[in-house]
Amino acid sequence: MKALKSTLAASLVALILATPALAADPATMFAKPSALPFQAPAFGALKDAEFLPAIRAAIAANKAEIRAIANAKTVPTFANTIVAMERSGLMLRRVQAMFGALTSANTNDELDAIDAKTAPELSAMFDEIAMNPRLFARVKSLHAREGKLGLKPDERRLLDITYDQFVAAGAALAPAQQTRLKAINQRLASLSTDFGQKLTAGTKAAALVVTDKAKLAGLSDGEIAAAAKAAEERKLPAGSYVLPLQNTTQQPQIDSLSDPATRKALFEASWTRSVRGDANDTRAMIAEIAQLRAEKAKLLGYANYADLALHDQMARNGATARGFLGKLAPALAATQARQVKEISAAIAKDGGDPAVHPWDWERYAGPIQAAKLSFDPGAAKPYFLLDKVMEEGVFYAANRLYGLTFKRRTDLPVYHPDVRTYTVFDTDGKELALFYWDPWKRDNKQGGAWMNEFVTQSKLLGTKPVVVNVENFAKPAPGQPALVTFDDVVTMFHEFGHALHGMLSNQTLVSLAGSNTARDFVEFPSQFNENWATHPEVLAHYARHYQTGEVLPAAMVAKLKDLRRIDQGYALGESTAAAMLDLDWHALPASAPRQDADKFEAEALAKTGLDIAHVPPRYRSSYFRHIWANGYAAAYYAYGWTEMLDHDAYAWFEKNGGLTRANGQRFRDMVLSRGSSLDYATMYRAFTGHDPDVSATIEARGLDQPAKP
Numbered sequence: 001m002k003a004l005k006s007t008l009a010a011s012l013v014a015l016i017l018a019t020p021a022l023a024a025d026p027a028t029m030f031a032k033p034s035a036l037p038f039q040a041p042a043f044g045a046l047k048d049a050e051f052l053p054a055i056r057a058a059i060a061a062n063k064a065e066i067r068a069i070a071n072a073k074t075v076p077t078f079a080n081t082i083v084a085m086e087r088s089g090l091m092l093r094r095v096q097a098m099f100g101a102l103t104s105a106n107t108n109d110e111l112d113a114i115d116a117k118t119a120p121e122l123s124a125m126f127d128e129i130a131m132n133p134r135l136f137a138r139v140k141s142l143h144a145r146e147g148k149l150g151l152k153p154d155e156r157r158l159l160d161i162t163y164d165q166f167v168a169a170g171a172a173l174a175p176a177q178q179t180r181l182k183a184i185n186q187r188l189a190s191l192s193t194d195f196g197q198k199l200t201a202g203t204k205a206a207a208l209v210v211t212d213k214a215k216l217a218g219l220s221d222g223e224i225a226a227a228a229k230a231a232e233e234r235k236l237p238a239g240s241y242v243l244p245l246q247n248t249t250q251q252p253q254i255d256s257l258s259d260p261a262t263r264k265a266l267f268e269a270s271w272t273r274s275v276r277g278d279a280n281d282t283r284a285m286i287a288e289i290a291q292l293r294a295e296k297a298k299l300l301g302y303a304n305y306a307d308l309a310l311h312d313q314m315a316r317n318g319a320t321a322r323g324f325l326g327k328l329a330p331a332l333a334a335t336q337a338r339q340v341k342e343i344s345a346a347i348a349k350d351g352g353d354p355a356v357h358p359w360d361w362e363r364y365a366g367p368i369q370a371a372k373l374s375f376d377p378g379a380a381k382p383y384f385l386l387d388k389v390m391e392e393g394v395f396y397a398a399n400r401l402y403g404l405t406f407k408r409r410t411d412l413p414v415y416h417p418d419v420r421t422y423t424v425f426d427t428d429g430k431e432l433a434l435f436y437w438d439p440w441k442r443d444n445k446q447g448g449a450w451m452n453e454f455v456t457q458s459k460l461l462g463t464k465p466v467v468v469n470v471e472n473f474a475k476p477a478p479g480q481p482a483l484v485t486f487d488d489v490v491t492m493f494h495e496f497g498h499a500l501h502g503m504l505s506n507q508t509l510v511s512l513a514g515s516n517t518a519r520d521f522v523e524f525p526s527q528f529n530e531n532w533a534t535h536p537e538v539l540a541h542y543a544r545h546y547q548t549g550e551v552l553p554a555a556m557v558a559k560l561k562d563l564r565r566i567d568q569g570y571a572l573g574e575s576t577a578a579a580m581l582d583l584d585w586h587a588l589p590a591s592a593p594r595q596d597a598d599k600f601e602a603e604a605l606a607k608t609g610l611d612i613a614h615v616p617p618r619y620r621s622s623y624f625r626h627i628w629a630n631g632y633a634a635a636y637y638a639y640g641w642t643e644m645l646d647h648d649a650y651a652w653f654e655k656n657g658g659l660t661r662a663n664g665q666r667f668r669d670m671v672l673s674r675g676s677s678l679d680y681a682t683m684y685r686a687f688t689g690h691d692p693d694v695s696a697t698i699e700a701r702g703l704d705q706p707a708k709p
Contacts, residue, residue, distance in 0.1 A: 026050035030058055030094040036412060037423075038434045038466050039455050041098040043413040048110045051099050055118045058092035059125050065089065066128075070135035078149055081138045082159055086460055086510055097454040098415075104452075105438055105445045105470050106416045112197050116190070123189035127182045130169030139163055154677045158509050161676070164312060168300060177299055184296050191289050195282055196446070196629035199273075202280030203623070204443050206273035208243040208266045209236065216241060218258035225477035233443075245270050246472060247447025247625060248618050249574065252485075255362035260352070267359035274622035275598070282622045283597035289628055290585050291594045298590035306586040306634040313518040313635070314680040321520075321637045322583050325576055327694045328640065329609040331703035332576060336569035336611040338704055342368050356614050361570055369567050375559035377486055383543040383552045386439065386473070386482040389489050393542025394496045397532040401664025402504065402672075403427030406435065416442075424503055433457075433503040436468035439492075440475040446625070447472055449491050451498035451515070451526075458510035465514060467502040469495040481546050486560055490533050497529025498522070506673035517676040519635035523642035524649075524684075525672055531650045534561045535659055565702035570615050572640075572701055577617040579637040580608045582627045586634035597621055640697070645684060647696040652688045 026046050033039040046054060065088035074080055103115050129135065142149065143163040146156060166172075170181045209231070210216060216224050230242035243253055243266055251270055257263045274282040293305040302308040306318025315321045340356050346364045348354040370376045391406070398404045406422045412434075414421065419438045426432040436454070455466035471491060476482050484492075498515060501522070507513035515522050532538050536557055543552035584604040588595070601621045605612045619626065626632035653663055670687045678686075685691060 026054045028057060030054060030091045031061070033090075034094065038431075038464050039094075040412055040421075040434055040466050041094070041101065041454050043098060043101075043415045045413075046098075048108065048114070051095070051111070052114045052117065054095050055092075055099065055114070056121070058095045059118075059121060061091045062089045063125060063128065066132065066135060070132050070138065072138075076138040076141045078142060078151060078155055078159065081142060082155070082162060083460070085162070086158075086458075090461070097452075100452065101415050101454070101468065104450075106442070107200070107444050116193050116197065119189040119193040120186040123186045124182065127169070127178075127185050130166060131171055131173075131178045131182070133171075136166050136171040139166055154507065154509055154512055157677055158512055161312070161511070168308065168311065170300060173299065181296060181299050184292050184299075188289060188292055188296075191285050191292075192629045195285050195289070196625060198280045198282050198285070199623055199625055199629070200444075200446060202274045202276075202278075202282070203245050203247065203447060205280060206269050206276075207245055208262075208269045210241040210243065210262065211237075211239060213239075213241065215259050215262045216257070218256045219253060220256075222477050222480040223253065223256075223474070225480070226474060229477060244441065244443065245273060245447075246441070247623070249616050249620060250358070250362065250570075250618075252474070254359055255366050257363070260360070263359040263363060264357070267357075271616070271620060274620075282628075286585075286621055286624075286628055287595050287597050287600075290588055291592070293586065293633065294588045294590045294592060304587045304589055306583055309586065309634040310520075313638075314520045315637070315641060318583055318587055318634060321634075321641070322580070322587075324641060324644075324694060325580055325583075325637055326609075328572070328576055328697065328703075330706035331698050332569065332573055333610055334704040334706040335567070336573055336615055339365060339368075339567055339569040340611065340614055358614060358616050361614060365567060365570065369563070372566065373559050373562055375556065375562075377560075377563060380486055380543070380552065380556055380560060381483050382545050382547070383550075383556075384484050384486065384489050385544075385546045386484050388542045388544060389484065389492055390437065393489070393533070393538055394492055396541045397493070397529075397535070397538045397659070398496070398500060400537070400659055401532075401661065402500070402668050403661060403664075404432065404503070418442075431464070433465040433467065435499060435503070436466070438468065438470045439473050441472040445470070445472065448625070449495050451495050451502065453502045453514050456502070456510050456514045456516070457505040457507065458513055459508040461510055463510070465502045465505060467499045467514075469499055471495065483546060486563070490530050493530045493533040494526045497526030500529065501525040501672055504668050504672040505675055507675050507677055509677075512677045513675045515675075518638075518680055519632060520638035520641045521645075521676075521680045523638050524645045527639070527643050527646035528649055528667075531646070531653075532659070534564070537659055565700060568701045568703060569611070572703075573610055573615040574618040575636075575639060577605060577608050577610050577612060577615065578619045578624065579640055580610075581605060581617050581619075581621065582624065582632070582636040583634060585621065585627070644692050644694055644697045647700040648692045649684075649688055651696065 029045065034042050036042055069081060069084045069088065072080060103111050139162055142159055146159055151159065170178050173181060213224065216227065224241065227241035227243055230244055231240035234242060236242065243251070245251060249270055251266050254263050254266055257266065274280060297303070297305040297308040300308055304318060306321070310317050310321060315324065343356050343361060343364045344354040346368055347356065347360060366377070395406045403426065405425045407425070409421050409423055412421045414436065416438065418440045419436055422435045423431055424433040424435055449471040452468050453465060454468060455463050457463060457465040473484055473488050502514040505514040534557065539557050540551055544550065581601065581604050605617065626636055632638070656663055667687070671683060674683055681691070
């Protein structure tokens with residue numbers, strides 16, 4: 001997601017100079033496009049409290065626009081119905097772009113309260129649109145006459161998608177069923193918002209507090225200084241240290257900490273963050289969400305929520321998604337079993353209890369892997385200075401493949417001083433997009449990394465892309481170099497793949513543009529872009545020692561590539577287990593009782609066929625933000641699914657010359673520019689010439705062959 005850094009002082013000055021005057025009428029400031037370049041969000045133009053009337057005014061405007069379309073006396077046409085809908089809701093899109101950035105990456109209690117108030121109101125508005133009988137009648141009429149309308153392929157695609165969305169939203173239900181569905185949707189909206197807020201608060205509260213510096217042995221001086229700074233910011237007693245939690249089960253410091261008790265304490269702080277029986281406990285909420293989603297699926301004619309959620313995805317249904325994961329499980333389980341034996345032997349050799357615990361895995365697996373490779377990944381960190389990774393690595397690859405160039409700018413308002421902005425220029429030198437980058441972790445920022453589109457490209461609307469990348473890297477202590485791990489480097493390339501999907505969009509209809517695609521396709525461009533992080537030419541351009549300027553040695557380059565295909569029992573195991581857990585929650589039928597979250601989770605994990613005792617899921621049910629609050633319900637498998645697409649597509653590149661402008665242009669034209677204007681399987685097959693296969697992932701990950709029965 002977001003880019004980063006100049007000095008804090010310089011960023012503050014730029015923010016102050018660029019912030020526009022406060023709007024005279026907050027309720028209508030979003031009625032017209034922002035006057036800033038690219039219609040960029042005017043961060044700072046509203047006080048926090050003014051978002052409430054602005055959102056409500058935008059909701060009212062959107063309702064009025066839709067009523068005008070639905071109540072029109074004219075015969076339905078594509079222009080007066082579908083295109084008119086494409087042009088509606090712009091005021092709401094603008095306010096939500098700004099408000100969403102704040103609530104996800106720089107929130108506070110007042111913004112959270114507004115989010116909680118408006119979530120059910122937005123849900124009610126969407127239900128009102130989706131279940132408007134006159135509007136649906138117009139769409140249905142067009143869909144029935146589709147072959148006679150002379151539509152272009154993208155127009156026909158949008159009409160099909162629109163009709164399907166109306167049906168999936170309940171437009172064809174009887175009035176009583178619609179009433180119940182509206183109630184479910186509003187309750188789900190409130191629960192999802194509450195879940196997100198509780199989890200953010202619970203993650204902050206669960207941070208590990210250490211009062212003995214010796215317990216932090218193994219961490220670098222910079223990491224210890226950052227922990228001391230975090231304690232100071234929380235106004236803890238002198239001599240305290242705080243290790244904030246990231247969103248995943250495993251924590252980045254665990255593999256460095258020498259003290260077993262501290263490793264265990266940090267792991268348990270993460271594992272129990274939302275199951276402590278306090279105000280931030282999320283278990284009752286997720287059980288209710290799962291039950292309501294199952295009921296919703298039944299109302300709409302589906303056996304379970306997974307089938308509802310995936311009916312328009314590349315996988316099509318929950319069984320196909322689960323079957324894909326099941327094909328990975330045997331080789332993955334064999335890899336885990338081998339690694340457990342190796343780790344146990346290493347612990348015993350170290351004089352410890354040979355029992356393997358999750359908090360020991362990375363501590364010992366790392367050196368084992370390093371010994372196999374004769375390489376310590378930490379030795380490469382001095383070569384990864386954050387600025388260089390982005391500007392001379394990520395941007396360089398985008399230039400070599402797609403002809404893009406980037407120029408830093410400081411004249412735009414941003415929502416936090418950490419955020420940087422860049423103008424993106426196309427091959428002809430014309431302005432193509434704006435790119436925002438926000439790399440550092442903050443207590444008021446959601447965990448993880450993501451991309452959003454502040455403005456989506458559309459020829460119809462005359463808009464160019466404005467995209468943002470957001471990450472959660474550990475900010476160095478003042479005066480320390482901004483070095484990142486190789487995993488962080490891969491994350492930067494990943495999120496920029498999403499950004500490219502938005503930047504290189506070339507569509508007329510906004511609903512088909514950019515990253516408006518299925519969940520099990522949207523991660524394809526991002527995971528594919530990870531491959532360039534280890535490409536020798538790209539690495540040589542950005543991976544230079546921050547002190548000496550020495551290029552990362554070729555031997556290290558080879559080892560970094562090997563890192564991604566050796567001993568993958570944990571990395572792939574934790575994400576696969578989480579994906580299976582997600583699908584099991586959403587395979588519940590409406591007839592199932594409300595679940596005991598702990599019991600359900602334990603039973604679901606036990607049947608994965610994976611080594612859950614040593615490799616717990618990347619997200620426990622209680623802090624699985626992706627599926628309870630961020631739109632990935634029944635779709636977390638998409639990361640694995642799109643990894644399959646990624647490996648297969650990269651193999652095509654390697655067979656056809658690798659990192660070339662011609663190959664990049666082909667990928668741009670046939671995938672990145674297309675959005676969802678074409679069926680995903682058809683789009684993929686057109687690019688590679690064949691359907692993807694899971695064997696590409698098994699080979700790329702270097703998984704073991706399972707023992708024959």
